[in-house]
Amino acid sequence: MAKIAPQLPIEVDSETGVWTSDALPMLYVPRHFFVNNHIGIEEVLGADAYAEILYKAGYKSAWHWCEKEAECHGLEGVAVFEHYMKRLSQRGWGLFKIQDIDLDKGTASVKLEHSAFVYVYGKVGRKVDYMFTGWFAGAMDQILEARGSKIRTVAEQVYGGSEEGHDDGLFTVKPL
Secondary structure (H helix, E strand, C coil), rough: CCCCCCCCCCEEECCCCCCCCCCEEEECHHHHHHHHHHHHHHHCCHHHHHHHHHHHHHHHHHHHHHHHHHHHHCCCCCHHHHHHHHHHCCCEEEEEEEEEEEEECEEEEEEEEEHHHHHHHHHCCCCCCHHHHHHHHHHHHHHHHHHHCCCCCHHHHHEECCCCCCCCCEEEEEEC
């Protein structure tokens, strides 16, 4: 496997130590640290309750990210969604590949390869990538709002790489 340098801009404030990529401050943490915290919370709350919390938080965060990045880079429409998937992939969450997107209909599907969660969980017979689900609807809804569309969406994970018979994940976005 060839190694490459990070493909996203990273600046570190010499006085505060705050990392920034594009328009937003970032945290750089080891994958095992993040996923072990995720697993610990899931064990206490249960996967379904935790997934509901993460959906709402992820939705809000994706909306904010897309709004700021669109402004920073002068992006709109599908280009915002493409940029979001690119940056998520560049930050190590996995490789997010848009299968289709239709802003007029409020639909999209995204394939996820090499999920950070699947690398840690392995094949466990259930979906473990649920943290990402709200991100897709939040991104889509921010883009739709910016276009003046009244459509709002919901996202769901169809399957995950942690389930038997699948090596990757699939997420869909559709109107409410």
